[in-house]
Amino acid sequence: MKVLITSNSFASCDPKAFELLVEAGYEVIPNPCGRLLNEDELIEWIKDVDAVILGTEVLNKKVIDAAKNLKIVSRYGVGLDKVDVEYLKEKGIKLTITQNANTNSVADHAVGLMLASAHSICRSDRNLRNHVWEKPISHDLYQSTVGVIGLGAIGKAVVKRLHGFDCKVLGYDIAYDEEFMKQYKVQASTIDEIFKASDFITLHVPALECFTPLIDKEAISKMKKDVIIVNAARAKLIDRDALVAALDNNDIYAIATDVHYKEPEVDPELLKSQTSVFTPHLAASSYGSINTMSLYAAMNVIDFFKEQN
Incomplete structure (x- = not known):
């Protein structure tokens, strides 16, 4: 299964969260652009993944419809104002956040x-x-x-x-x-x-x-x-x-x-x-916060698929 990571800070301070995903058997796809993905780029990269660890990109209906295999959105953070929460529910796609990590x-x-x-x-x-x-x-x-x-x-x-x-x-x-x-x-x-x-x-x-x-x-x-x-x-x-x-x-x-x-x-x-x-939306970008959010976001994906088996 494929996991797309759009957040550029994910596991940037400690590789443990990235390694957990690899050890669990997933093909991990880091952000291919090294910056916030626009709608067209997100549609291109999300179309055949099973999970996405989402940064602050806009996850709207158009993007969700393009993600034919998507089963879980693991939000790297807590804000959901850029996510169509109701449409994810309608499509039966799991949504998680990294509560209290930052x-x-x-x-x-x-x-x-x-x-x-x-x-x-x-x-x-x-x-x-x-x-x-x-x-x-x-x-x-x-x-x-x-x-x-x-x-x-x-x-x-x-x-x-x-x-x-x-x-x-x-x-x-x-x-x-x-x-x-x-x-x-x-x-x-x-x-x-x-x-x-x-x-x-x-x-x-x-x-x-x-x-x-x-x-x-x-x-x-x-x-x-x-x-x-x-x-x-x-x-x-x-x-x-x-x-x-x-x-x-x-x-x-x-x-x-x-x-x-x-x-x-x-x-x-x-x-x-x-x-x-x-400041450029960096309040959550401390070493401790990044490490904790990365681990929470990775484990949300791993635990979800474990429960499905």
Whole structure:
């Protein structure tokens, strides 16, 4: 049986996950292009494989229909906004994710984005490389008010890190872990309360195809003028035009984001903001995260076929 791996970071730090697939008897096909595959390329390479370990490519109905032998999609990560989940169900194709494998890496990155933007770290680095000595005034993360939207594994991990900064944490989710909320002094809040009161807002919720933006023009109008919005989840959680307008009009201080609207492209209108920080969807790309996600993704394939026999 053939297994296509579209993720370029899969087993890139430790070959164990790749070796497990080979030892299990599969013909393993690494990403043939060394980058994100477009629709035509994915259709060409997926057409006769039995399994795919999927990165962040779009797996739509057209691609799924081309995959005549496909039995399982092992998502290398957790985001499913680019996957037609319902059509996979209709076709009887198994879908798995690497739940919690990248939690700590993403949480570290989210807090890093807060600090990088608040303390003008990236901006100052750029300036010094261009021989410009400039000292922007920083925003304090210490004892600030941080709104955490989404208190799943990653959101909770962010809260734990913020605890050391003595932040006032406002948290929103559809359900609450009361013991956790009490232990880390998280104040259950509405989204509107978070918008109005927060110095930092960090997003840790999924973005499905039917999902309307969580942050739009109206939401931004409720925020502090010096708020920093952190997004290590999905770009579509924030309305693009509203975000550009807010940055242009200084309605917010900055966006610190790891996710983008048309990856791997970066929006030039957003890049004009000197206070903002942008990273290329690498929050989950730590050694520990890559190794764990690779093993989980490989074992999801191996275990699935074992169960079929």
